[in-house]
Amino acid sequence: MPALFFAILSEAKPWIQKTNAKPISHSGKFRIYQKDSMYITITGPGKIPMALAVSEFAHLFGKEERKKMKVWNLGIAGSHIPNTKIGEYFWIHKIKDYNTGKDYYPERILSSKIQKETILTTFDNPIAKIKNENRFQVLTEQELQSISLVDMEGSAFFEAASLYFPLENIAIGKVISDFLEATFCQQETVQTLIENVLDPLYQEWIEPLPWSTDDLFETKFWPELETKISNLRLTETMKHDLKKSLRFFYLRYPNSNIPLPNLETIPNIKSKQDLKLYIQNWKNQLHV
Structure with missing residues (x-):
């Protein structure tokens, strides 16, 4: 059973359309879509909503069901990687939470058709490298030296998911949406970026887990x-x-x-x- 978590609707919409998933009726707060054994959850931006949504989703299933579930977080991210382009996709093999200093290590998808991977830093606020009127958190040149991709949910997703799902079933991938210019992406732009990487990722997402769940x-x-x-x-x-x-x-x-x-x-x-x-x-x- 594969499950996806997105922070915002514009990230999730191409996947909802691809799977023809429909909202499920449940007593929780977050929007969960289902098609057969596939699930898509929209959490809202930020670490706290992401962590709460993962927990709420996990409690819909028993422990044995969760062992067999592939759990991914996909979405957009700002980039400070040299010589990269808008729309490039990266698997995340390490997450650093900027505020807590904690490091996390998601699964590296060695068999993926998309082989690029990098480090993600999760912040509590939107990040920019120049001053702006949008109240982004501005990083110094020294702080930027250790930055590859940035988002606002990755560390919370991984920390919460690892409480309920086997570590090897969890993965995170990000599409470059900007270069920290202190601007917000339009919804249509986000949808297009996600659509452009959907097909190869979809096939890998629906494939069974590559290992046995024996004891x-x-x-x-x-x-x-x-x-x-x-x-x-x-x-x-x-x-x-x-x-x-x-x-x-x-x-x-x-x-x-x-x-x-x-x-x-x-x-x-x-x-x-x-x-x-x-x-x-x-x-x-x-x-x-």
């Missing part, structure tokens, strides 16, 4: 790993997040050994900060 990881590999790292004394939250990353690697690279950190250095971990750094470095190896 071999749960019954064999995770219990063995959990024993090896028992001395780390992870909190339940840290253990849950690490387990998702390990399962991601296991399903993505079924013929490879799961990379382990140097377990002999565990006695050198003296503080909570040391532990967080140790786990983060390990997770970085799992999201290659």
Whole structure:
């Protein structure tokens, strides 16, 4: 079952027309469209609406149904990537939340016909590189050096989706709509940008998940790993997040050994900060 999340109607409209999806009747706040086993949700702009919409949608399904669901967030984004053009599409392999400083690592679609990928930075406000009367947040030249694509929902989508759906089922893709000139795109322009990349993405979206949803990881590999790292004394939250990353690697690279950190250095971990750094470095190896 594939599901799509869009911030605004003009992003979603081409997909709604392509699938002939119709609004469903439910008790929630957000607009959800359905055609057979395909779902499209319009969340409204911003991190909070996106996170709430993902949660509301997820609660329409049981845990076993969610395991089999491919979950994507698509939409437009501003670009500060050199030599790019309006309408270019990128898969996102890393998201940085500008306000919290947290990093997230979505699935990289290696089999996609569209091979370009980059980093997305999520802001709480619209972003510009020049002063303007539209009250955009203006970034300095130094801040722009670390920016590729920008949006206002990506980090919230991924953080919320990863609470309900397997990490390996989640993906984010963005179409360049502007170069941070402090202007808003017209609805017709947004629709055209999405339409131009719809056909190849649609075929990939409706394809079944490329891995089995069996529980071999749960019954064999995770219990063995959990024993090896028992001395780390992870909190339940840290253990849950690490387990998702390990399962991601296991399903993505079924013929490879799961990379382990140097377990002999565990006695050198003296503080909570040391532990967080140790786990983060390990997770970085799992999201290659």
